[in-house]
Amino acid sequence: MTPKVNKQAVAQAFGRAAQSYNHHAQLQRLCGDRLMSLTDVSGYRQVLDAGCGSGWFSQRWRERGFQVTALDLSPAMLAEAESGQVAHHYLQGDIDALPLPDGAVDLCWSNLAVQWCDDLQHAVNQLCRVTRAGGKVLFSTLAADSLSEVRAAWRQLDAAQHVNHFLSVEQIAGACAGKNLQLSQQRLTLAFPDVLAAMRSLKGIGATHLHQGRSAGLMTRQRLQQLEQFWPRDGRGCLLSYHLVFGVISL
Template sequence: MSSNAPIQVDKKALAQAFGRAAKQYDHFAAFQRTVGEQLLAHCDWHKPGLLVDAGAGSGWFSRYFRGQGHCVTAFDLSSGMLQQAVQQHSADHYVRGDLEAFPFLAQSVDYLWSNLALQWCSDFRQTVQQLQRSLTAQGKLAISTLAAGSLPEIEQVWQRLGRSAPINRWSSAESLLATAESLGLTAWQAPIICHFSSPLDALWSLKGIGASHLHAGRQAGLGGRAFFHQLADHWPRDEQGYRLTYQIVFGVSR
């Protein structure tokens, strides 16, 4: 679902959703890793420096960058996620905070990595500008975020069953690309298709990474057992399984 109006995000509820997902996050986070690996392919970040993983989650990419010799700060809204990152020795430093109130000093960061966190911010442009302000003169930024057109399978199935789909509104890829380019980034869009053995596995994957949080709040009467039994009859699938499609916008410093 698309919207270019500012999205109102309940940050407390969001942090709680990701906190509940923290312990099982890595088990379900193959999608995040796939997106991050595509973003990483465009980052030539070999010279060690001060790196902030903005929206670090449980610290998968923090651990990668630390292994590359960077001094890594894991930054996340969720204390539960940061606790998981600490337990896995993911970073050198850990900071809890909001991307939209980015606390790092101007020109203090060499590398800024934000994989699939910006979709939880109300104002994409303003948030990216804050991240850019923290970079040194030669600093580099890499971001990825969800765009409208993500999770069409859920929208399609729920519509076929006469219900309103429980998915968030995201900005259009066109507006995100235009904003990123106007801020000096090289930006592009790509779909990522995930496959699952059942519709419930697909839905569990969203819950397992905390992404079942809805900006509009929980829906009443999402569906009982009979409703969920009907999902397999309507859910799009191919020879690899039941699909979930995401539209991703990527951006890296030029």
């Protein structure tokens, strides 16, 4: 069982990353570009960007002529999006309890956000609820073997959990059971010059919050050197691998 998500702590983690988010969000952009390419959305007009972050894809949807509502759990992240005028409407809210009426939008878009929800099935049902009949829900998330390098390196140093648990592909599919779903996958590996850069990339997108809490203690220079020793790498540098899962639900 996934621990109940501390939404306030998640919002704070992403809020701290708000101003640096776009600088570090290579994964989000690559993932979102793939998700955008998976289905035809011509004829649709209203889109909800659920978990908009700093609004990179809200802006993309707006440039394509959509009426965009940007929603995020983090007030600081939403303020960053609003400062860029990326959308037409801004809502602070939770995907687990979307503050919109049934059938409010033609298209629901959620790029790498639903892994922060309490229950994926409930989150998907919420996205479907606010999407009109004939509309579509597009979402992406991380599967269980993502960030294997982080686990492998830390496993040499202690027994603590340093990466959140992600659902398997089968569990993700099961959360969408009974829906007209197209599911696809992609494995993506990013490389960084050193461990510090890899960890900064995770922190820079707010992805360092652990649901079960973090053990006390600072990241010392010695600890960093030990991680550097054990962190998987190739000729490009220190690696961070992601198993991306994309869902398109037609309503």
